[in-house]
Amino acid sequence: MIELIEVTKTYIGPNQTNIRAVDSVSLQVEDGQTLCLIGTSGSGKTTAMKLVNRLIEPTSGTIRVNGRDVREHDLIQLRRQIGYVLQFGGLFPHQTVAENIGLLCQMDGWTKQQTLERVRSLLHMVNLPYESYGSRYPVELSGGQRQRVGVARALSLDPQYLLMDEPFGALDPITRHQLHDEFLEIKQKVQKTTILVTHDIKEAFILGDLIGVMDQGRLVQIGSTEDIQASTDPFIQSLLHNV
Amino acid sequence: MYNPLIYIPSYTARAVWVGLLSICGIHVGLPAAAQEISRPLVVASKNFTESRILGEIIAQHIEQNSTYKVVRKHGLGGTLLCFSALQHGGVDIYVEYTGTGWATILKNSQKITDPLQTFLLVQRQFREQYAIEWLAPFGHNNSYGIAMLESKAKAMGIRNLSDLAKHAPNLKLGVSLEFLHRADGYPGLQQFYGLNFAQVRGMEHSLAYPALQSEEVDVTDVYTTDGNLKRYALVALTDDQLFFPPYTAAPIARIQTLREYPKLRKLLQQLAFRLSEERMQTLNFAVEDQGLDFAVVAKHFIQEENLIPRNRGVSSQITPEPDPATSILQVQNDQILNLIVEHLTLTGIAVGLAIIFALPLGIIVARYKSIGPIALGIAGVIQTIPSLALLALMIPIPGLGLGYNAAIAALFLYAILPILRNTYTGIAGVDAQLIEAARGLGLTERQILWHVQLPLAVPTIMAGIRTSTVISIGVATLAAFIGAGGLGELIITGLQLNDHTLVLTGAIPAALLALLVDSSLGLTERWATPRGLSSPAP
Ligand SMILES: Nc1ncnc2c1ncn2[C@@H]1O[C@H](COP(=O)(O)OP(=O)(O)OP(=O)(O)O)[C@@H](O)[C@H]1O
Ligand SMILES: [Mg+2]
Numbered sequence: 001m002i003e004l005i006e007v008t009k010t011y012i013g014p015n016q017t018n019i020r021a022v023d024s025v026s027l028q029v030e031d032g033q034t035l036c037l038i039g040t041s042g043s044g045k046t047t048a049m050k051l052v053n054r055l056i057e058p059t060s061g062t063i064r065v066n067g068r069d070v071r072e073h074d075l076i077q078l079r080r081q082i083g084y085v086l087q088f089g090g091l092f093p094h095q096t097v098a099e100n101i102g103l104l105c106q107m108d109g110w111t112k113q114q115t116l117e118r119v120r121s122l123l124h125m126v127n128l129p130y131e132s133y134g135s136r137y138p139v140e141l142s143g144g145q146r147q148r149v150g151v152a153r154a155l156s157l158d159p160q161y162l163l164m165d166e167p168f169g170a171l172d173p174i175t176r177h178q179l180h181d182e183f184l185e186i187k188q189k190v191q192k193t194t195i196l197v198t199h200d201i202k203e204a205f206i207l208g209d210l211i212g213v214m215d216q217g218r219l220v221q222i223g224s225t226e227d228i229q230a231s232t233d234p235f236i237q238s239l240l241h242n243v
Numbered sequence: 244m245y246n247p248l249i250y251i252p253s254y255t256a257r258a259v260w261v262g263l264l265s266i267c268g269i270h271v272g273l274p275a276a277a278q279e280i281s282r283p284l285v286v287a288s289k290n291f292t293e294s295r296i297l298g299e300i301i302a303q304h305i306e307q308n309s310t311y312k313v314v315r316k317h318g319l320g321g322t323l324l325c326f327s328a329l330q331h332g333g334v335d336i337y338v339e340y341t342g343t344g345w346a347t348i349l350k351n352s353q354k355i356t357d358p359l360q361t362f363l364l365v366q367r368q369f370r371e372q373y374a375i376e377w378l379a380p381f382g383h384n385n386s387y388g389i390a391m392l393e394s395k396a397k398a399m400g401i402r403n404l405s406d407l408a409k410h411a412p413n414l415k416l417g418v419s420l421e422f423l424h425r426a427d428g429y430p431g432l433q434q435f436y437g438l439n440f441a442q443v444r445g446m447e448h449s450l451a452y453p454a455l456q457s458e459e460v461d462v463t464d465v466y467t468t469d470g471n472l473k474r475y476a477l478v479a480l481t482d483d484q485l486f487f488p489p490y491t492a493a494p495i496a497r498i499q500t501l502r503e504y505p506k507l508r509k510l511l512q513q514l515a516f517r518l519s520e521e522r523m524q525t526l527n528f529a530v531e532d533q534g535l536d537f538a539v540v541a542k543h544f545i546q547e548e549n550l551i552p553r554n555r556g557v558s559s560q561i562t563p564e565p566d567p568a569t570s571i572l573q574v575q576n577d578q579i580l581n582l583i584v585e586h587l588t589l590t591g592i593a594v595g596l597a598i599i600f601a602l603p604l605g606i607i608v609a610r611y612k613s614i615g616p617i618a619l620g621i622a623g624v625i626q627t628i629p630s631l632a633l634l635a636l637m638i639p640i641p642g643l644g645l646g647y648n649a650a651i652a653a654l655f656l657y658a659i660l661p662i663l664r665n666t667y668t669g670i671a672g673v674d675a676q677l678i679e680a681a682r683g684l685g686l687t688e689r690q691i692l693w694h695v696q697l698p699l700a701v702p703t704i705m706a707g708i709r710t711s712t713v714i715s716i717g718v719a720t721l722a723a724f725i726g727a728g729g730l731g732e733l734i735i736t737g738l739q740l741n742d743h744t745l746v747l748t749g750a751i752p753a754a755l756l757a758l759l760v761d762s763s764l765g766l767t768e769r770w771a772t773p774r775g776l777s778s779p780a781p
Pocket of ligand 2: 087
């Protein structure tokens with residue numbers, strides 16, 4: 001379970017003004033659930049996510065993972081049990097697809113053989129055959145392929161948690177569709193507690209058990225697809241109608 | 244002025260010298276090839292006044308007293324250049340000093356102080372090892388010496404260094420920094436004679452003369468034949484207990500040459516023992532302070548010594564012209580490979596050391612950014628020191644001295660900045676998003692350094708090493724100025740001789756070397772760059 005309790009992150013902006021990137025946000029993601037965070041650009045989605053794996057420290061409030069305050073976890077261990085998919089892929093350009101995916105296994109002291117098998121099965125899972133993609137470099141992949149490798153890398157240590165920052169952003173509808181199916185398939189195969197950020201409300205409806213709507217750092221509403229669709233909040237209404 | 248002759252105190256000793264030498268002469272000179280040879284004799288000198296004057300005296304003497312033709316190669320840079328030219332036939336005769344022959348050429352390390360013994364040992368070893376003959380010496384000894392105002396020395400009754408030791412507590416010493424720190428300079432001398440000066444100062448040597456005049460210092464170090472002794476009315480004190488190694492000047496030539504030119508030995512022996520330190524000072528003074536052409540000074544000397552046959556006038560062609568087309572170049576061709584190897588070794592060691600030093604430093608600096616500006620600042624300042632000045636700065640540092648080590652130290656310092664800066668910028672310049680990705684995945688800082696930052700910085704670091712290497716190859720041509728060898732030897736010699744061919748003989752291989760090394764490092768760089776980085780980043 002991932003819990004945020006009254007979490008605020010304030011940045012000092014120009015002229016000493018405070019930017020509340022995340023503003024008194026409280027939420028819970030039960031084990032095996034997927035929370036989709038949606039909101040306009042700059043509403044604090046990425047910030048909220050990075051608070052969970054401590055890439056950012058909160059100004060106030062508490063974040064719990066697995067029932068324990070994140071500050072009490074060993075930092076490296078915490079991060080290794082939280083798979084992280086970056087907004088722009090974040091693949092290491094000097095490493096092949098296989099090396100990118102196998103990096104964490106290697107760091108964790110797996111044997112070459114174990115790593116290789118893991119890489120194979122993960123590539124298979126994201127529909128990129130090892131034989132034709134394993135030895136490619138990120139530059140040699142399309143945007144969608146890179147995002148899939150990013151997802152596979154996040155899953156390499158079979159983490160209990162997943163943080164996915166717009167993993168399917170900026171893709172054509174067909175590829176995106178394909179990736180959605182893959183995600184749901186993966187979700188069925190491996191139970192993960194996931195926070196997934198998206199700009200796209202349709203994507204949120206497809207992928208999320210829970211949908212959180214953010215605006216200017218605040219969590220405007222959190223609930224099921226039905227709850228959101230039934231909302232009368234003008235901001236949510238505008239989100240729904242701009243689809 | 245009393246006689247400052249240091250090492251030939253009496254005519255008896257002089258007679259012994261001449262006797263011994265003539266025995267040697269008979270011994271070596273017998274099986275002379277009888278036919279006259281028309282090839283001119285190449286008479287060379289090193290690049291300082293005294294060597295040029297002596298070389299010119301030999302040249303004129305041969306021209307006027309024999310039918311041999313003479314080609315002059317004055318002002319060659321450095322002992323080893325002169326000597327290897329002599330060995331390989333590019334030069335036939337030049338004047339060498341026994342101390343140099345003993346330590347620099349024969350590379351004997353033990354100290355030797357007796358002039359006659361030194362001469363005989365050097366002569367024997369040269370015959371055995373090089374088939375080169377030391378002919379009769381000119382008679383003077385151009386060694387280190389200790390000098391003071393002649394008037395003061397007389398007033399205090401100081402004639403030699405033992406006398407000086409008695410008066411030292413009332414005297415101030417001002418010597419060149421080199422002399423102050425060399426083990427065979429002041430520290431050794433101080434112990435040997437038990438000198439206890441009231442004050443000891445290291446100073447730029449050219450300032451010592453006026454300082455003596457104004458009595459700011461009383462005693463300084465000199466070369467015993469320095470023309471300045473005369474100019475400033477100084478006297479070099481006798482090294483009565485023989486501390487300084489002897490530097491007896493004598494012409495040297497290949498034994499083969501002496502056979503081919505049967506009259507040569509006799510001609511050179513006519514010049515024997517015609518000079519004292521004092522006389523040599525006068526000749527040096529005439530060139531250095533009175534601005535006379537050394538060829539004119541040599542001519543006067545020959546006239547004064549009645550070395551010209553009565554029935555012949557002085558021939559007028561005495562202005563030496565370097566002749567770039569002939570034998571010197573052949574010598575260089577033999578040498579050029581050695582010089583290239585020397586050059587590359589010099590550069591390689593320096594850049595290697597710079598990598599060992601600057602790469603870890605760059606990593607540390609990238610990690611602790613606060614020390615970045617300081618480290619880069621220091622390296623940057625070093626880089627702005629003109630190369631020649633930096634080379635010169637290395638010389639007084641203990642353990643470096645003149646030559647190889649000093650050159651390596653200077654090149655090393657030059658090579659640091661590009662490697663340090665590129666390591667730093669290469670690591671610090673890695674996309675912050677990638678670092679965050681690595682952190683987010685759960686890599687430790689050390690793992691991030693090894694698996695993300697360093698591999699991504701490789702192309703930048705390699706470019707830094709490449710820059711350092713190319714700079715070093717260029718700067719290494721200046722290393723010859725401090726006697727560290729390399730291709731610069733040819734360039735500098737060429738400049739001194741105003742011999743463009745010779746300059747190019749050094750400069751072209753140096754430039755080609757730089758290009759070659761640059762492109763091969765370029766290939767290495769491409770090879771070392773991960774494939775994923777060779778096309779535009781994702
Ligand atoms: N390091 C920072 N310093 C100052 N302000 C920041 C910093 N990081 C983010 N912000 C601000 O915090 C707010 C939230 O940023 P965040 O990246 O969380 O937005 P987002 O919802 O992920 O936007 P997008 O959909 O464009 O990715 C923005 O107004 C942003 O300008
Ligand atoms: Mg974002």
